[in-house]
Amino acid sequence: MMHVQLNKSLHGPEGDFELAVDLQLESGTFLGIHGASGAGKTSLLRMIAGLMPPDSGRLEINGVPWLETSGKAMPPQKRNVGFLFQDYALFPHLTVLGNLEFAANSPSDKDRIPELLRTMELEKLQHSMPGVLSGGQQQRVALARALVRQPRILLLDEPLSALDAPIRRRLQDYLGKIHREYRTTTIMVSHDPSELHRLADRVVELRAGKIVEDRALDQGSGEIPLPKAALKASGRILEIELEGKEVLLRIDTGAQTIRISLPATEAKSLKPGQNITFQASIDTIKILNNP
């Protein structure tokens, strides 16, 4: 169990506002955080990592205090946290491999590096210096580096935002896989609703430093299966995926995310982001309006 209770006065463009967050997370949760720019998402992650001091608060992870109300804090290097921040640069004087080796703390961490290089599709770049890499390649190295120590808690601030769609999708799958395998408690900031629905089992929205929405998604898949009874609902298409002759739609109805599949021929004109009304029962699905 992770208990995060943090307060900090932040200086926004329209004046100071108070970040006040009280969150309890079961171990192994994948929490997604979204919210407008300047809501305090990065600040919250930095305080958990120990990189920004809160004005007051408490942090307790599996019964171990990382930050006490008295202000006594465990230093960042002692917190078993892997993090990836937007501005967290790679060491410019070390190669890709050197950056990962620097993060390794034990022989088993080192043994993990070849697999991470392979998964992040960085094998051919392992002897390159960060300065010659593209933004997306650097982000992949930073993500690999965050995972080298197999942290108990993984803090990811828009980790895939600079990547193009195919690799973004592969790394989403990889993040999902390592989360299922190691049950690392993960907190990820993302502006991409389909990414959050794909990976998170709980999603919170932060607005001006406060949690204004806290939603559980179906564990693992991030989706609620189609109910047995007929259902008529409206929602926004989050994602369209071709699977053989079928098309898989993930639809956010506001209350829940529903996954439906349709014959590909019936879904030709549908696009992500579109609002649709549909009627579905256990064996038939009909799109009622298809603007």
Ligand SMILES: Nc1ncnc2c1ncn2[C@@H]1O[C@H](COP(=O)(O)OP(=O)(O)OP(=O)(O)O)[C@@H](O)[C@H]1O
């Ligand atoms: N150390 C600090 N002390 C006080 N205010 C700060 C500090 N660091 C950042 N801020 C302010 O806190 C506000 C929230 O910033 P933060 O980066 O946490 O937002 P965010 O939700 O992550 O935004 P984005 O989505 O644009 O990354 C900003 O207005 C920022 O200027």
